[in-house]
Amino acid sequence: MHVVYGHDIHQRCNDEYFPEGTHLLGDSAYILQKYLIVPYRDNGYLTVEENFFNTSLSRSRMMVERTIGLLKGRWRYFLDKLPMKRTDLIPYYIVCARVLHNLCLKEEDTFEYPLIIPNNLDLNLEPLNVRNELHE
Numbered sequence: 001m002h003v004v005y006g007h008d009i010h011q012r013c014n015d016e017y018f019p020e021g022t023h024l025l026g027d028s029a030y031i032l033q034k035y036l037i038v039p040y041r042d043n044g045y046l047t048v049e050e051n052f053f054n055t056s057l058s059r060s061r062m063m064v065e066r067t068i069g070l071l072k073g074r075w076r077y078f079l080d081k082l083p084m085k086r087t088d089l090i091p092y093y094i095v096c097a098r099v100l101h102n103l104c105l106k107e108e109d110t111f112e113y114p115l116i117i118p119n120n121l122d123l124n125l126e127p128l129n130v131r132n133e134l135h136e
Contacts, residue, residue: 025061071097074104 018024018035026038039054040046046054075097084090 025057025064027061071101074101 022035024036026036028039028041030036030038032038037057039057040050042054071094082093084093
């Protein structure tokens, strides 16, 4: 968040991009802002309500992260191939991907995630064996 404070973007986030009642969800690494909701800092004395809020916020953030992951997975080809030189068009690409993704879900068009294993993968299994032995 340090980058935001020294630039015009901080003011634009407050006024232009996030009108009243809209906001981003952040984790505890960020600072609470009018447009950025973060969890209560756990100092060991959180109330039941604050813990509930933190849990709800975390679940919401995880859902958003999973959704973004699904979109990126399904439309990876376009992410790599589309020329993103005009940043003003990026929101339209995102909306288009969301609409197409929802159509695929509605039509039960499943998407298999490819398993990509790098060629230079170090298959040193000794640490796994040690951990498994300790577990037993």
